[in-house]
Amino acid sequence: MKVLLTGGGGFIGAWIARRLAARGMALRILDVGIRRETLEQVCGPALVDRFEWVIADVADTGAVRAAARGCDALIHLAGMLTPGCRADPVLGAKVNVIGLLNVFLAARSEGIGRVLYMSSAGVFGPDGGQAPSPITHYGAFKLAGEHCAAAFWADDGLPSIGFRPYVVYGLGREDGLSAGPSLACRAAARGQPYTIPFTGEFDIIHVDDVAAAFESALEAPATGAHRIDLVGASARAEDIIEAIRKVVPDAVIAAEGPPMPIRLPVHLQGPAALLPDWSARPLALGIAQTIEAYRPADGAA
Numbered sequence: 371m372k373v374l375l376t377g378g379g380g381f382i383g384a385w386i387a388r389r390l391a392a393r394g395m396a397l398r399i400l401d402v403g404i405r406r407e408t409l410e411q412v413c414g415p416a417l418v419d420r421f422e423w424v425i426a427d428v429a430d431t432g433a434v435r436a437a438a439r440g441c442d443a444l445i446h447l448a449g450m451l452t453p454g455c456r457a458d459p460v461l462g463a464k465v466n467v468i469g470l471l472n473v474f475l476a477a478r479s480e481g482i483g484r485v486l487y488m489s490s491a492g493v494f495g496p497d498g499g500q501a502p503s504p505i506t507h508y509g510a511f512k513l514a515g516e517h518c519a520a521a522f523w524a525d526d527g528l529p530s531i532g533f534r535p536y537v538v539y540g541l542g543r544e545d546g547l548s549a550g551p552s553l554a555c556r557a558a559a560r561g562q563p564y565t566i567p568f569t570g571e572f573d574i575i576h577v578d579d580v581a582a583a584f585e586s587a588l589e590a591p592a593t594g595a596h597r598i599d600l601v602g603a604s605a606r607a608e609d610i611i612e613a614i615r616k617v618v619p620d621a622v623i624a625a626e627g628p629p630m631p632i633r634l635p636v637h638l639q640g641p642a643a644l645l646p647d648w649s650a651r652p653l654a655l656g657i658a659q660t661i662e663a664y665r666p667a668d669g670a671a
């Protein structure tokens with residue numbers, strides 16, 4: 371099976387690529403840039419050289435269609451994160467909305483039977499209401515993407531699954547509003563101080579559990595336009611610090627700043643119906659694995 375992975379040069383993409391390659395799948399990765407160091411840390415240098423690279427903008431309709439040709443499956447991750455969308459909303463819309471439309475159009479025209487894509491818990495706002503009401507451009511673009519996915523199902527019968535994780539952490543997470551827990555693990559592993567720049571309650575999930583969800587979804591029934599709330603563990607910044615100190619007792623980690631601008635609603639659409647065998651690892655285990663992966667003498671995941 372050949373999989374087109376957009377945004378595969380980034381953090382979550384590296385972990386998905388590692389899982390799919392381990393299953394013997396061929397990977398074509400479309401991205402504007404490659405974080406080679408992250409990819410090599412997560413996948414190993416030999417594997418990275420086996421991937422087929424397409425350096426292209428996901429907002430380029432023709433380039434995405436050309437990249438999809440000959441692929442059997444499509445995973446769409448390419449996107450700008452919250453700070454980038456805030457700094458340049460027009461560019462954010464081009465990448466996150468037009469890019470998603472291009473991916474669905476490419477799947478439709480190249481006969482790829484389904485799109486798996488990254489939405490986000492950012493579709494929810496701070497009110498905790500059942501209906502998504504984002505207050506960030508990023509969340510608004512992700513919500514628009516989910517509605518476009520529904521339109522492709524209604525108009526063209528093109529099925530999709532969009533995943534909505536909240537804070538994704540693990541080796542290689544360096545950017546975005548919620549990189550703090552990963553950067554705290556890295557600082558603890560290196561004996562450096564660090565302050566997580568947000569507080570409040572949030573959901574947090576290890577990146578390899580996100581990758582496992584995409585891997586399972588490749589085999590899920592292809593029908594409908596699904597949105598899955600990919601929940602890991604509910605936590606506060608203090609819980610992250612406590613989990614870090616269980617591994618590095620003298621770690622100098624603090625947390626200050628505003629709460630995250632997202633509160634999950636009470637009723638979530640979890641993955642159980644579509645991915646019955648999927649589960650997320652406990653927070654303490656994921657934090658310990660992340661610190662271990664960041665230890666200076668042992669950079670491998």
Ligand SMILES: NC(=O)c1ccc[n+]([C@@H]2O[C@H](COP(=O)([O-])OP(=O)(O)OC[C@H]3O[C@@H](n4cnc5c(N)ncnc54)[C@H](O)[C@@H]3O)[C@@H](O)[C@H]2O)c1
Nearest residue numbers: 377379380381382401402403427428447448449488490538
């Ligand atoms: N990290 C999280 O906590 C989190 C949570 C929810 C959803 N997501 C979503 O997951 C996806 C991957 O996020 P990540 O954390 O790996 O971020 P990342 O920034 O590491 O990866 C995103 C990738 O998209 C690429 N990209 C950006 N603009 C592009 C363009 N115009 N054309 C082609 N490629 C482009 C980047 O080069 C990068 O490699 C994104 O869609 C993000 O919104 C992330």
